[in-house]
Amino acid sequence: MKLLANIFLSGLAILACVSCSKDEDPVLPLEGAKLSVAVKASGTATKAYNPNDVNELEGEAYINNLAVVVFNETGTELLGYKWEALSGAEHSAIIADVPTTNAVRARIIVLANVPRDLLSTVSTYDEFQTRLVDLSSQSQTNLTMSSQVIVTKSALSEEDNYLGYEDLGDQNVDGISDPILLTRVAARIDLVNISTRFAGTPFAGREVRIDAVGIYNMKTKSYYFSEADWGETEAPDAVRNSEDTSFEDLLVNDGASISNTPFVHYVMENMKSDDHTMITVKATLRGNSSYQDHTKIFTAVINASGLQNDYDHNFIRRNYVYRLRIYFDGESFDNIPVTPDPGPDPEPEVDTNLNIAVQVVGWGPVMQHPVID
Known part of the structure; x- marks a missing residue:
């Protein structure tokens, strides 16, 4: 097959590197949980794009903002969301303290380079599925990306929860330790x-x-x-x-x-x-x-x-x-x-x-x- 078989290995890997300080955690209801996302672009010491990807133009992997939205398992209730602008996120970035109202089974989506007000009017998963991104908003330095929908089999813990964190292996929610892929639309x-x-x-x-x-x-x-x-x-x-x-x-x-x-x-x-x-x-x-x-x-x-x-x-x-x-x-x-x-x-x-x-x-x-x- 002509398509490179190792495409997933040659991409820009963004790895979690830190979690937020417990001293800075907001006070949440007992049943609540909190989502933090830490990212680091590996192998890009001096460049904002992946030097190993010959098909990628400079700027096409910029993360100008990150957004996380969390629904309950069925998608009928919005548990929480956060959008955060990032400055100079060429190598690393963090979005922390995404509030959620309940520590339950969750439906999670991570997005990059989306409008600030995208999530402010969303109340259900089905509604969010109908939202459209316009080609006019896409440019070499601002390409919208999104993860697949992550539906947890286990309820989020009231303590620490991890997802896609390689070093923790089975300690991740549902044992999902592989990096979560953000794909351009x-x-x-x-x-x-x-x-x-x-x-x-x-x-x-x-x-x-x-x-x-x-x-x-x-x-x-x-x-x-x-x-x-x-x-x-x-x-x-x-x-x-x-x-x-x-x-x-x-x-x-x-x-x-x-x-x-x-x-x-x-x-x-x-x-x-x-x-x-x-x-x-x-x-x-x-x-x-x-x-x-x-x-x-x-x-x-x-x-x-x-x-x-x-x-x-x-x-x-x-x-x-x-x-x-x-x-x-x-x-x-x-x-x-x-x-x-x-x-x-x-x-x-x-x-x-x-x-x-x-x-x-x-x-x-x-x-x-x-x-x-």
Whole structure:
């Protein structure tokens, strides 16, 4: 399988390092419990991103704020929540003293980079499940992340509780000692390479100008979290086209490909919609003394054959990077002869025959250990 098998090992690990001081604990009802989350980004001594993850751009693992929400086991009652802004959380961060009203079996969700008021109007788990995050809020330094839903089999203790704390092993709630994964809700599309294959065709020696690149049928909304680890967050509808990114003097020929990733775009998960997410490229075959310029708009569905190519999904799934390589060949354009009295330039043709190769790679995940005191 082409997707890296050790993706969970190459991610940004966020490990619990401290718990809050007992002297600073607020006075809670006897039946109450308190949730504290301490995080530390390991292996990032001087960088805010994971240097071992070649697919991660700087800033994509920033944790600008953390939020924790705790419901009772059935989700019918909100037991407590807390949102906390973090400053310079490149390597470590703590969110402490999340108040809960009862030491009972709990349903816990951890989120990063979400609005301050997200949880203030939530009263039940079912209600929280319907909340949507908008693509316009996502950027390279502010990507929303969320854990799977953690439903404890045991009631939270009125004493210290731990969850996902490796050093404590079976002392964790339900013995869950593996790090809890924070997964981005967005995906990223990279146009990494553009080339021509004109040798031996009527276009030999010609070059192509890339005029604009955009995304068609991109999902603009997503649910904040999924019940499963790295589960689906796709929201219905909310499909639109992006604005095109225009280029000047971006030229490619057989002797000079474009390999500096000129286009990067975030999108939301889109696996079930009939309107599949596509890349669109407006390109012009440059004319010469014998032939006119010929402009066409090319489109292609992104990752339409993922399963066939040994990836684990088709189309767009959250927390993946789609690395696109496109090329133009002897079938891509037409040779239009220069005439003595040429007419006005025609509208660009729309052509779905874009030669595209898709590589699906996973972002290194973000992990953390929550500590319940």
